[in-house]
Amino acid sequence: MIGSNQGQAATVGDCVYIGPHVSIVEDITIGDGSIIGAGSVVIRDVPPNSVVVGNPGRVLTRPSHQTYIRHPAPLESKS
Numbered sequence: 001m002i003g004s005n006q007g008q009a010a011t012v013g014d015c016v017y018i019g020p021h022v023s024i025v026e027d028i029t030i031g032d033g034s035i036i037g038a039g040s041v042v043i044r045d046v047p048p049n050s051v052v053v054g055n056p057g058r059v060l061t062r063p064s065h066q067t068y069i070r071h072p073a074p075l076e077s078k079s
Contacts, residue, residue: 006026013031015033016033016034019035019036020038022038030045031048035050035051037053047062
């Protein structure tokens with residue numbers, strides 16, 4: 001049946017963004033820090049810090065978490 005979960009649920013890691021209208025099959029793992037693009041259909045495990053898009057979902061890139069989250073650029077103040 002569409003929209004039901006009769007098996008084991010997917011495991012979603014920490015700091016994961018799942019866009020709108022995403023479908024995730026049961027019994028897969030989405031790694032920490034991953035981003036799932038809008039409308040994607042995730043049918044395989046997703047490695048940590050991956051960007052997944054499409055139908056079926058494919059790993060587009062694996063950015064370094066340190067690059068875009070842990071080292072934010074300081075904002076300059078206008079004085």
